[in-house]
Amino acid sequence: QVQLVQSGAEVKKPGASVKVSCKASGYTFTSYEINWVRQATGQGLEWMGWMNPNSGNTGYAQKFQGRVTMTRNTSISTAYMELTSLRSEDTAVYYCASKNLGLGDAFDIWGQGTMVTVSS
Amino acid sequence: SYELTQPPSVSVSPGQTARITCSGDALPKQYAYWYQQKPGQAPVVVIYKDSERPSGIPERFSGSSSGTTVTLTISGVQAEDEAEYHCQSADSSGTYWVFGGGTKLTVL
Numbered sequence: 001q002v003q004l005v006q007s008g009a010e011v012k013k014p015g016a017s018v019k020v021s022c023k024a025s026g027y028t029f030t031s032y033e034i035n036w037v038r039q040a041t042g043q044g045l046e047w048m049g050w051m052n053p054n055s056g057n058t059g060y061a062q063k064f065q066g067r068v069t070m071t072r073n074t075s076i077s078t079a080y081m082e083l084t085s086l087r088s089e090d091t092a093v094y095y096c097a098s099k100n101l102g103l104g105d106a107f108d109i110w111g112q113g114t115m116v117t118v119s120s
Numbered sequence: 121s122y123e124l125t126q127p128p129s130v131s132v133s134p135g136q137t138a139r140i141t142c143s144g145d146a147l148p149k150q151y152a153y154w155y156q157q158k159p160g161q162a163p164v165v166v167i168y169k170d171s172e173r174p175s176g177i178p179e180r181f182s183g184s185s186s187g188t189t190v191t192l193t194i195s196g197v198q199a200e201d202e203a204e205y206h207c208q209s210a211d212s213s214g215t216y217w218v219f220g221g222g223t224k225l226t227v228l
Contacts, residue, residue, distance in 0.1 A: 047219060097162075
């Protein structure tokens, strides 16, 4: 079945970087855009940016420009999101999501989420 | 920056109708999407393109749009509908995605 499987939880110190992976299966990885969304505990969803897995083109939310990089490795159907200069406010669950089922632009397939904790 | 505004919470009794609104200046131009999220789980799309319902989503879920406000309606609310609901749309240029702050639906 179509699914996105993310890497495990991370604990980082302030100022460090984190790289989260998102492995796609059950469909052609290069066919559908991947988005990244994060959610701090008890808070709403926050869109971070998108990547076209075929071209590698990206678009980032203004808030994260300069700190986030989205990449992919098509040979292993995996997308990556790297966030640098981490601070405590970056503590959140990070999700990858794909537009896969033809529901307009809906994020219809989500990974299970990766908890990133930033603490000294 | 562009914002979508949702009420923080809505409470209804089982069998009643719940309405959750989402307001934003670009909503007349851009489609809205609604997601249901239960604790510890990833979001699930329940309405796409303002009013379309994915297969597998119960008919009691519906969406509508009027001007700068979109509304998610859940008719005959059931206990299993208790969750956080998030609206999503794009800015007026279609460049950026934005989510509302989320609405906690409590079934009394």
